[in-house]
Amino acid sequence: xxxxxxxxxxxxxxxxxxxxxxxxxxxxxxxxxxxxxxxxxxxxxxxxxxxxx
Amino acid sequence: xxxxxxxxxxxxxxxxxxxxxxxxxxxxxxxxxxxxxxxxxxxxxxxxxxxxxxxxxxxxxxxxxxxxxxxxxxxxxxxxxxxxxxxxxxxxxxxxxxxxxxxxxxxxxxxxxxxxxxxxxxxxxxxxxxxxxxxxxxxxxxxxxxxxxxxxxxxxxxxxxxxxxxxxxxxxxxxxxxxxxxxxxxxxxxxxxxxxxxxxxxxxxxxxxxxxxxxxxxxxxxxxxxxxxxxxxxxxxxxxxxxxxxxxxxxxxxxxxxxxxxxxxxxxxxxxxxxxxxxxxxxxxxxxxxxxxxxxxxxxxxxxxxxxxxxxxxxxxxxxxxxxxxxxxxxxxxxxxxxxxxxxxxxxxxxxxxxxxxxxxxxxxxxxxxxx
Numbered sequence: 001x002x003x004x005x006x007x008x009x010x011x012x013x014x015x016x017x018x019x020x021x022x023x024x025x026x027x028x029x030x031x032x033x034x035x036x037x038x039x040x041x042x043x044x045x046x047x048x049x050x051x052x053x
Numbered sequence: 054x055x056x057x058x059x060x061x062x063x064x065x066x067x068x069x070x071x072x073x074x075x076x077x078x079x080x081x082x083x084x085x086x087x088x089x090x091x092x093x094x095x096x097x098x099x100x101x102x103x104x105x106x107x108x109x110x111x112x113x114x115x116x117x118x119x120x121x122x123x124x125x126x127x128x129x130x131x132x133x134x135x136x137x138x139x140x141x142x143x144x145x146x147x148x149x150x151x152x153x154x155x156x157x158x159x160x161x162x163x164x165x166x167x168x169x170x171x172x173x174x175x176x177x178x179x180x181x182x183x184x185x186x187x188x189x190x191x192x193x194x195x196x197x198x199x200x201x202x203x204x205x206x207x208x209x210x211x212x213x214x215x216x217x218x219x220x221x222x223x224x225x226x227x228x229x230x231x232x233x234x235x236x237x238x239x240x241x242x243x244x245x246x247x248x249x250x251x252x253x254x255x256x257x258x259x260x261x262x263x264x265x266x267x268x269x270x271x272x273x274x275x276x277x278x279x280x281x282x283x284x285x286x287x288x289x290x291x292x293x294x295x296x297x298x299x300x301x302x303x304x305x306x307x308x309x310x311x312x313x314x315x316x317x318x319x320x321x322x323x324x325x326x327x328x329x330x331x332x333x334x335x336x337x338x339x340x341x342x343x344x345x346x347x348x349x350x351x352x353x354x355x356x357x358x359x360x361x362x363x364x365x366x367x368x369x370x371x372x373x374x375x376x377x378x379x380x381x382x383x384x385x386x387x388x389x390x391x392x393x394x395x396x397x398x399x400x401x402x403x404x405x406x407x408x409x410x411x412x413x414x415x416x417x418x419x420x421x422x423x424x425x
Contacts, residue, residue, distance in 0.1 A: 016094060020083045020101065024076050027102045031109050032061075032072070037147050039061035042054065044141020 056117045067116070075108035164211045167201055171216045174198050175223040183227065192237045195224065199244045206251050214261065217252035221245050228421070242419035246379045250342060250359050253315055257290060264292035264317070278305035281327075288313045295320055295345070302326045313338040323349035325367065330356060350390075353378065360415075372398035376420040384413045 060068060083101040086092045115121075154162060174194065177183055186194070198220060205212045228241045256262040279301035289312070297320040300306055306327040307314065311334040321329040321344065328351045330339050340357040349366040354374035358381045367387045370376060388405050391397075397405065400420045407416050 013088075016087060017084070019094065020080060020087070020098065023098045023102055024079055024083075024105060027079075027105045028072050028076060028109075031106060032068075034151070035061040035113070037144055037151070039058045040140050041144030041148055043058045043062070044138060044144055046054075048138045048141055 056120060057113065060113055060116050064116075071109060071112040071116075075105050075112065078108055079105040160209075160211055163205075163208070164213070167205050167210055167212050168216050170201055171198070171212070171220045174201075175216070175220040178223040178227045184230065188234050188237050191227070191233060192240055195237070195240045195244045198224070199240070199247060202244070202247045202251055206247075206254070211258070212251065212255055214252045214255040214259065217248045217255065221248040221252065224248070225421075229423070238421075239417070239419055242377065242421055243379060243417055246357055246359060246377050246419070249340065249357060250379075253290065253317075253340065253342075257292070257317075262290045262315075264290045266292060277301055279303040281306050281308045281331075283308045283310060284312045284314055285310045286312060290315045290317065291319055292317045293319045295343075297322050297345075298329070300324065300327065300329055300349075306331055308333060309337045309339055310334055311336045315340045315342065316344060318343045320345040320347070321349060322347045323351075323366075325350055328352055328369075332356070362415075370401050370404060372401050373422055375422060376400060376404070376418065378416060378418045380415040380417060382411070382413055382415040383408045 079101045082104055083097050086097045086100070087094065174197065178194065183191075183194075202217075204210070224241050224245045228238060228245075233241070253262070257264055276297055277299045281304055284307065291314065295318050298305075300321060300323045302324045304327055305323075306329055308331045314330075316330075316339070319341075323329055323346075325348055329346065329349050330341070330351070332339060332355050338355070338357075340359070341361055342359045344361050346361060346363045346366055349363070350369065351363070351366060352369040352371065354371050354376055357377040357379075359379045361381045363381070363383045363386050365385045366383075367390055368383065370391055386408070388408060391401055391405055404418060407418050
């Protein structure tokens with residue numbers, strides 16, 4: 001193997017780790033967005049209903 | 054409940070700490086399972102996401118219950134967040150959309166969008182306004198339809214086959230009604246071929262067409278056909294997994310008499326005797342998709358060829374007849390007899406030129422005669 005070349009096994013491992021990080025990152029983004037959406041909705045409705053009562 | 058709202062809307066630093074800790078633990082779990090226990094990647098990915106969700110949920114629950122998550126942190130005094138009613142309504146709408154997306158299924162929503170777009174494209178092409186479109190504008194419309202079809206095909210979006218056919222008809226009639234440039238014609242007919250191909254795929258997926266397995270046609274010890282297989286007044290879809298039909302020198306060929314036949318992932322191996330597919334009658338049609346044609350003398354006209362590779366064959370073409378090639382390659386083929394009757398007309402000359410220029414790479418070329 002000459003300089004600058006990498007083995008297929010290394011590339012496969014790198015791809016797997018990348019994939020794992022990607023899954024985690026997408027999971028965090030989805031969680032964060034859903035949590036924020038829920039928080040905004042609950043907070044907004046509480047405020048609206050609180051003001052009316 | 055206030056703490057839950059605080060966690061997502063105010064405690065930015067804490068939230069990122071929670072995410073970071075959860076990500077590290079989840080990654081550690083995934084890494085160990087992949088490299089120490091050599092488990093399947095898909096399974097580990099799913100478990101990692103579930104673990105991540107569970108960890109975040111636990112951290113949020115701890116924060117809601119205690120006011121802190123990590124040791125050493127002091128509970129902060131609560132401050133009320135004031136959000137308007139507009140945000141409440143928008144949030145509810147977004148949550149309703151998310152829930153409905155989950156319940157209905159993303160693919161069905163995608164299909165509804167694609168169906169709507171195809172319907173509007175088809176309806177527009179039939180209007181008087183469309184008749185006044187410039188060549189460039191018409192080409193843009195075709196490109197949009199082509200991109201919709203390509204995306205639907207690549208992502209297996211369950212598009213309505215009837216709408217695909219409707220759009221194909223609209224394109225055909227829009228091309229026949231006017232005299233667009235050669236470039237626009239090529240793009241239009243290519244789009245039409247792709248619509249036809251996807252319509253067949255969808256019909257098989259929906260069960261509207263029951264595919265005939267290759268072994269049902271040649272069930273006597275393999276796929277050798279040594280005499281003509283005649284299909285009369287029928288419509289069949291022959292599906293294989295690159296199954297090959299060896300067409301013996303005794304006249305092995307498919308004769309389509311007033312029939313429509315689709316050959317999907319079927320390879321043909323001949324002996325330079327009879328054409329693999331012979332169309333008889335004006336109403337006969339054939340579509341060959343994802344196939345390899347080897348050692349054949351095969352007329353190209355009136356048959357739709359999609360993702361087909363001709364190898365060591367002698368293609369023929371009757372000048373002036375419909376020609377539909379989409380991603381078709383010709384390797385080591387004898388083009389000297391391409392034109393019939395042995396005079397090279399404008400279409401066959403152009404075809405030969407394209408094949409030679411492509412040098413074995415796939416070409417897309419269509420010709421539809423103008424009906425008088």
